[in-house]
Amino acid sequence: MTAFEQTSEAVLENSVQRESVADPSLAPRGEAAASRPVEELDSVVIRFVGDSGDGMQLTGSEFSKAVAKAGHGFATHPDYPSEIRAPTGTLFGVSGYQIQYGSRQVFTSGDAPDALVAMNPAALKTNLADVKHGGIIIANTGAFADTNLAKAGYTSNPLEDGSLDGYRLFKIDISALTAAALRDSGLSKKEVGRCKNYFALGLMLCLYGRPIEDEIADIYEKFAKKPEFADANVNALRAGFAYADAAEIFAATYQVREAAAKPGIYRSITGNHAAALGFVAASESAGVGLFLGSYPITPATDILHELSGLKHFNVTTYQAEDEIAGICSTIGAAYGGALGLTTTSGPGMALKTEAMGLAVMLELPLVIVNVQRGGPSTGLPTKIEQSDLLQAIYGRNGECPIPVIAARSPADCFDCAIEAFRIAVKYMTPVILLTDGGIANAAEPWRIPDVASLPKVEVSYRTDPEGFQPYARDENLARAWVRPGTPGMEHRVGGLEKDFLTGNISHDPLNHQRMVEVRAAKVAGTAQDIPPITVEGPAFGDLLVIGWGSTYGTIAQAREKAEAEGRSVAHVHLRHLNPLPPDLGELLGRYKTVLVPELNMGQLSKLLRERYLCDVVPLNKVQGKPFKVSEIHDRILELS
Amino acid sequence: MNDMSAPVALTKKDFESNQDVRWCPGCGDYAILAQIQKLLPTLGIPRENFAFISGIGCSSRFPYYMDTYGMHSIHGRAPAIASGLKLARPELSVWVVTGDGDALAIGGNHFIHAMRRNVDLKIILLNNRIYGLTKGQYSPTSEMGKKTKSTPLGSIDRPFSPVALALGAGATFVARSVDTDLPHLASVLARAAAHKGTAFVEILQNCIVFNDGAYSNLTDKATRDDARVILEDGKPLVFGKARDRGIRLRGMEPEVVTLGEGGVAESELVVHDEKAAHSGLAFFLSQFDTPDLPVPLGVFRSVRTDSYDELNAQLHADVRAKKGDGRLADLLQGGETWTIA
Numbered sequence: 001m002t003a004f005e006q007t008s009e010a011v012l013e014n015s016v017q018r019e020s021v022a023d024p025s026l027a028p029r030g031e032a033a034a035s036r037p038v039e040e041l042d043s044v045v046i047r048f049v050g051d052s053g054d055g056m057q058l059t060g061s062e063f064s065k066a067v068a069k070a071g072h073g074f075a076t077h078p079d080y081p082s083e084i085r086a087p088t089g090t091l092f093g094v095s096g097y098q099i100q101y102g103s104r105q106v107f108t109s110g111d112a113p114d115a116l117v118a119m120n121p122a123a124l125k126t127n128l129a130d131v132k133h134g135g136i137i138i139a140n141t142g143a144f145a146d147t148n149l150a151k152a153g154y155t156s157n158p159l160e161d162g163s164l165d166g167y168r169l170f171k172i173d174i175s176a177l178t179a180a181a182l183r184d185s186g187l188s189k190k191e192v193g194r195c196k197n198y199f200a201l202g203l204m205l206c207l208y209g210r211p212i213e214d215e216i217a218d219i220y221e222k223f224a225k226k227p228e229f230a231d232a233n234v235n236a237l238r239a240g241f242a243y244a245d246a247a248e249i250f251a252a253t254y255q256v257r258e259a260a261a262k263p264g265i266y267r268s269i270t271g272n273h274a275a276a277l278g279f280v281a282a283s284e285s286a287g288v289g290l291f292l293g294s295y296p297i298t299p300a301t302d303i304l305h306e307l308s309g310l311k312h313f314n315v316t317t318y319q320a321e322d323e324i325a326g327i328c329s330t331i332g333a334a335y336g337g338a339l340g341l342t343t344t345s346g347p348g349m350a351l352k353t354e355a356m357g358l359a360v361m362l363e364l365p366l367v368i369v370n371v372q373r374g375g376p377s378t379g380l381p382t383k384i385e386q387s388d389l390l391q392a393i394y395g396r397n398g399e400c401p402i403p404v405i406a407a408r409s410p411a412d413c414f415d416c417a418i419e420a421f422r423i424a425v426k427y428m429t430p431v432i433l434l435t436d437g438g439i440a441n442a443a444e445p446w447r448i449p450d451v452a453s454l455p456k457v458e459v460s461y462r463t464d465p466e467g468f469q470p471y472a473r474d475e476n477l478a479r480a481w482v483r484p485g486t487p488g489m490e491h492r493v494g495g496l497e498k499d500f501l502t503g504n505i506s507h508d509p510l511n512h513q514r515m516v517e518v519r520a521a522k523v524a525g526t527a528q529d530i531p532p533i534t535v536e537g538p539a540f541g542d543l544l545v546i547g548w549g550s551t552y553g554t555i556a557q558a559r560e561k562a563e564a565e566g567r568s569v570a571h572v573h574l575r576h577l578n579p580l581p582p583d584l585g586e587l588l589g590r591y592k593t594v595l596v597p598e599l600n601m602g603q604l605s606k607l608l609r610e611r612y613l614c615d616v617v618p619l620n621k622v623q624g625k626p627f628k629v630s631e632i633h634d635r636i637l638e639l640s
Numbered sequence: 641m642n643d644m645s646a647p648v649a650l651t652k653k654d655f656e657s658n659q660d661v662r663w664c665p666g667c668g669d670y671a672i673l674a675q676i677q678k679l680l681p682t683l684g685i686p687r688e689n690f691a692f693i694s695g696i697g698c699s700s701r702f703p704y705y706m707d708t709y710g711m712h713s714i715h716g717r718a719p720a721i722a723s724g725l726k727l728a729r730p731e732l733s734v735w736v737v738t739g740d741g742d743a744l745a746i747g748g749n750h751f752i753h754a755m756r757r758n759v760d761l762k763i764i765l766l767n768n769r770i771y772g773l774t775k776g777q778y779s780p781t782s783e784m785g786k787k788t789k790s791t792p793l794g795s796i797d798r799p800f801s802p803v804a805l806a807l808g809a810g811a812t813f814v815a816r817s818v819d820t821d822l823p824h825l826a827s828v829l830a831r832a833a834a835h836k837g838t839a840f841v842e843i844l845q846n847c848i849v850f851n852d853g854a855y856s857n858l859t860d861k862a863t864r865d866d867a868r869v870i871l872e873d874g875k876p877l878v879f880g881k882a883r884d885r886g887i888r889l890r891g892m893e894p895e896v897v898t899l900g901e902g903g904v905a906e907s908e909l910v911v912h913d914e915k916a917a918h919s920g921l922a923f924f925l926s927q928f929d930t931p932d933l934p935v936p937l938g939v940f941r942s943v944r945t946d947s948y949d950e951l952n953a954q955l956h957a958d959v960r961a962k963k964g965d966g967r968l969a970d971l972l973q974g975g976e977t978w979t980i981a
Contacts, residue, residue: 069978267977277972284968291728293720311959313966316727316952321753325720328713328750332693332724335711336732340724358714448977451969484691484709484725484732492657492704494712495696504659505704 038209038255043102045110046204049127050119050140051088052081052095055197059117060097062201062218064443066210067101068268072256074101075553076443077109077626082298082381089143089151091122103256107553109442111628115207117200119143119174121152128164136168138203140196142175170250172243174199181239185232195236202240209255212241262447269446271410271439272299275343275369276306278417280313283339285418286425286457289314291338293329295322295348298381299437300371303343323351327368331355334364335493337461337483339421343369345437346388347378349395356430357396358495360519363471363479365424365431367417372436372549374624383624384438386549387600392432393578393607399516401523403427404578406434408552411446413439416575421457423526428478434577436599438550438626465489470503477522527579533587537563537570543640544591546616548574548604551597551627558632567640577604585612593639595619597632650681655690657707663698668819668845669766673705675825676735676764680708683833685733692735693722695747698773698847699739699766716747719754722761723948730949733833736763741771744780744800755809757948758837764829765802765842766819770851788850803940804926806840807919813839814922815939819846820859824870824937831939837947858935867930871938876909879934886910887933894924894933914942 046063050056057078064076079096086093100110115136118124120143131137139159149157158164159171178196185192198219205212216234223230244250269277283290294304296319308317316338320326327342334340344352349370359366372388374380392404403423407416413435420433462468462480465488471479482489491503499506500514537559547555552573559571570591574581588594588608594616596605602618609616619635621627655677663669680690690708694700696715703710709732713721718736726734736754743751743765754761770788771777777790781802785794806814813835817828825843832839844855857867869879869887877887878899886909888897897904913921922941929935946954 065976069976071978071980261980263980265973265977265979267973267975280966280971281968289728291724293724310966310971311956312963313968313971316956318724318727320720321749324717325723325750325753328717328720329724329727331713332721332726333728334724335691335721336725336728338728354714355717362711448972451972483729485689485729487686487688490688490708490710492659492706492710492712494703494710495714496712 038253040255041102042104042256043100043106043110044115044208044254044256045098045100045113046115046117046208047096047098047113047127047130048117048200048204049094049096049123050197051123052083052086052093053088053194054095054119055194056095056097056119059197059201059204060099061443062215063204064099064101064268065218066205066215067099067208067256068266068445069214070210071261072101073104073106073261073445074099074268074443075106075109077438078441080382089120089122089148091126091152094123094126096123096127101256105261106444107557108626108629111630115204117204119196119200121148121154121158124158125152125154131167133166134168136170137164138170138172138200140174140200141171142173172203174203174240177239177243178236181235182232185235186228187232191229192232195232198233198236199240199243202237202242203244204240206241206244207250207253209253212237261445264447266445266447268443269410269414270302270441270443271407271413271435272302272371272441273306274411274413274446275407275417275433275435276303276310278414279303279307279339279341279367279421280310280315281414281451281454282418282421282457283314285454286339286421286459288459289316289338290341291316291318291330291333292341292343293318293320293326293333294343295320295326297323297345297348299373299440300343300345300348300369302440303369303371323348324355327352327355327359327366330366331359331362331364334359334366335362335484337481339425339457339459340364340366341369342366343371345371345373345381346375346391349388349391353396356402357398357400359430360396360400360402361495361498362493363428363519365421365428365481367420367424367431367433369433369435371440372434374437374622380624382437384436384550384626385599385622385624386434386436386551387603387622388434389548389577389600389603390606392434399520401520402430402432402578403523403526403576404432404434405575406549406577407439408549408573408575410439410442410444412552414446414449418455418457419575422455423529425457425459425481426478426529427476427522427526428481429523429526434549436550461486462489469501471498471501473518473522477518477525524579527576527582530576530579530581533572533581533583535570535572535587538568539570540590541568541570541640542591543567543569543593543595543636544588545569545571545595545597545632545636546574546604546608547571547597548577551599554627554629555597555632557629558636561629561633562636562640565637567636569636569640574604577607580607580611588612588614593617595635595639597621597627597635599626650687652677652681654687655680655707657705659704661705662701664849666848667698668768668847669699669702671819671822672764672766672825672843672845673702675822675829677706679826679829679833682830683733689731690733690735691722691725692737693718693725694737695742696773697739697742697771698768699737699845700742702737716742716745717750718742719747719750719761719763723754723757723759726759726761726949727952730760730953734761736761738763738765740765740767740769740779740781740802744802744805748780752805752809755806755811755838755840758810758812758945760836760947760949761838762832763838763840764832765840766845767802767842768845768847768851769799769854770847772847772850776850801926802840802842804923807923807926807941810919811840811941812837812943812945813939814941815840816842816844816937818844818855818858818937821937828939831942835942836944836950857930858937867934869928869934869936871912871914871925871936871940873912873914873939876906876911878906878909894928896933914939916941917943
């Protein structure tokens with residue numbers, strides 16, 4: 001464990017207030033409230049870890065749903081291996097799901113778990129270092145047999161050798177207890193084994209004071225076609241709940257105060273799901289069909305999944321033969337007048353670059369989503385990283401400007417999806433939307449917007465042949481969108497340099513310079529729509545933290561904490577990265593120091609230095625993991 | 641979709657753009673361009689509903705010379721772009737003009753998948769067996785041993801048969817013609833235009849600068865009748881200047897036989913069947929090549945199955961019939977929600 005992480009634990013320990021109360025009215029809303037004392041918490045971080053076949057993603061997401069229904073703010077972080085089914089019991093096959101929920105707005109899935117549910121030794125070994133000292137460890141002793149211990153590289157059983165003395169360790173044979181509960185289910189031993197995640201879920205719901213009735217209804221719905229599995233899973237769930245309720249090993253149960261969120265109707269949403277909904281909203285607003293051409297790639301594929309199920313909207317999805325066909329089919333659809341969308345992740349982005357250049361040359365609206373992951377090459381397919389920023393802005397042959405925006409949270413993907421199409425159709429340009437593997441799969445509560453209040457995406461096709469020139473431009477330097485099928489306006493477009501007005505092939509030197517300049521000016525001009533920057537914190541001061549993308553929550557939390565400790569620190573989080581907001585340069589001058597945390601080697605730092613000729617302090621991390629609040633907080637304290 | 645208000649009588653002239661045609665003098669592409677410009681006014685489709693999509697190469701300059709909608713895109717990707725366009729706008733008549741390098745080398749993947757899906761596209765491949773625009777390198781259809789700028793010692797690459805490749809990918813319409821036989825070319829293109837689904841036409845085309853005479857045995861009056869067999873649906877495979885030879889099957893092997901007195905009867909010959917349920921016969925024909933067997937020209941295969949765009953439209957209609965038209969507010973509020981007062 002590094003000194004850094006120790007600091008973070010100390011810091012976080014202070015941030016969570018614990019209070020033991022014996023008031024029975026605060027007892028959990030379970031089937032039978034226990035008479036144990038209830039510890040009330042402001043927030044709690046729980047991590048479920050097990051083999052990738054143990055169903056931990058399901059346990060985690062079901063637990064999230066239960067706390068969401070109670071009105072808590074929450075944030076999650078699924079962390080799973082890229083292998084579909086890694087060999088059982090191995091360190092690299094460990095799959096995890098972390099959730100932080102609390103009584104106030106929750107920005108991140110949390111630094112250090114307060115509680116770890118470890119379904120086998122490998123899961124314990126790979127996650128123990130993150131658990132808060134004194135935190136709860138619930139270990140499935142049934143999986144701590146010699147072979148599993150050996151696979152995890154343990155020479156002695158950590159549950160017995162005292163190495164976990166610094167934690168509140170609960171040894172529960174979840175495997176055996178599940179098997180006992182399902183003795184009469186008629187299921188095979190293997191099938192029974194697969195129900196133990198529901199035992200773990202029941203146990204944790206009880207421990208954290210959540211009822212299980214909704215979950216039972218969910219199980220019956222989910223397994224409607226296989227009632228024997230529904231019964232088994234419900235029995236496992238009940239058994240887990242009853243065990244936690246009755247067993248005397250737990251000294252207390254825990255209750256998190258309910259959050260006082262803004263009134264409204266909420267749902268839990270992941271970034272990929274929110275993006276899909278945002279694209280449908282853009283299509284509905286424009287009154288124009290959405291066309292998604294895409295090739296499956298982790299972690300972007302869920303957008304394709306979501307949209308492919310929405311064909312009763314004006315949505316066409318096309319699973320192309322490769323990444324190139326994904327964007328090229330989209331260009332074809334956009335040429336035909338559709339809202340063209342292609343979705344991918346880093347390696348797919350690399351394959352699409354030539355076609356992006358074509359879209360720039362054709363001046364057709366198009367949205368390209370890059371759900372970033374660890375790179376280069378295949379890299380870390382399931383892990384978070386922000387290292388494709390410079391690729392998005394610069395990574396094409398020729399002078400090839402494209403507007404780039406980035407979403408800051410799962411729910412923000414919805415707004416950014418609409419914003420991307422707004423820019424694309426207004427300026428007749430491809431637009432790149434960056435999200436990442438963190439927010440794509442993580443969930444947070446989303447206050448569902450009123451449809452009438454959504455930003456408008458306005459599309460108009462030119463149909464008047466009078467005086468038509470294919471590359472004549474409007475006041476925004478956008479050319480007209482003319483769909484094939486429009487009489488009297490037949491014309492040709494293509495990747496060769498175009499004449500400034502007619503769009504015919506032109507190799508004229510001055511025309512090329514003029515076209516390069518006008519394409520650059522058009523993209524630069526999109527900055528006119530960027531709203532004034534929102535500064536969180538003081539308008540002048542010691543330190544300005546600038547971030548972009550999924551680091552929003554972590555930076556916001558770190559800044560709030562530092563401000564509460566008396567530091568003069570502000571935070572700006574950029575949605576528009578190319579072009580940058582017009583008022584950013586002036587803002588930089590109002591603070592003594594600028595800190596730029598990024599999950600890359602300093603790509604925004606480079607852009608800011610180049611653009612504003614001012615120095616910034618980079619804070620970079622490339623471990624396939626999000627920042628911890630403490631990592632940013634510590635740096636803020638050093639600089640302010 | 642035919643717009644009733646569209647001009648009723650279009651002519652070839654209506655399809656000629658104002659751009660100077662910049663192929664080399666004597667290039668086979670001129671004849672192909674003229675045939676297509678002649679064909680389109682006869683199809684009863686308004687001019688604005690045609691879109692020509694191309695990739696890169698000499699053949700891909702084609703859209704610039706057509707006074708229709710058109711896109712000169714990037715190397716090899718025209719079938720992918722055309723597929724997206726056709727799905728977004730099923731009422732358009734979408735044509736792809738490509739070459740042997742564009743379709744079969746850099747664009748091979750899109751080419752086969754267009755066939756597999758059976759998107760309603762007309763794909764015209766101008767096969768000159770050479771890279772012309774880059775000035776003379778061998779292509780995926782160049783014969784083995786060919787000496788080019790990039791194969792000074794002769795090519796060791798085995799060539800593709802575009803027809804066999806298309807059939808292997810499940811194409812529903814496959815035909816071959818040659819640039820100099822204008823009536824034949826016109827009839828094959830008309831058949832392709834009438835086909836619903838991916839219609840693939842390989843046109844053997846002479847590159848006068850880098851591969852002149854590549855098909856001279858098929859085009860010279862003195863040799864062509866012995867070097868080619870014209871495919872006609874339901875007719876036996878007969879060829880030769882005097883129409884005195886035919887193709888007979890010996891087991892699975894084709895053989896050239898002499899007809900008439902002392903030879904075999906026509907009834908013993910292989911009879912062409914474009915609509916055979918399986919593409920076996922068409923594939924068998926695709927293997928014919930000189931000097932042992934005549935090169936088949938005409939329609940190898942023409943079967944009607946649902947095109948991808950038809951299936952896509954059906955899918956949308958079915959889901960709307962089942963679920964009704966989607967409502968955004970319902971979608972946003974879908975899943976499990978909770979209310980905070």
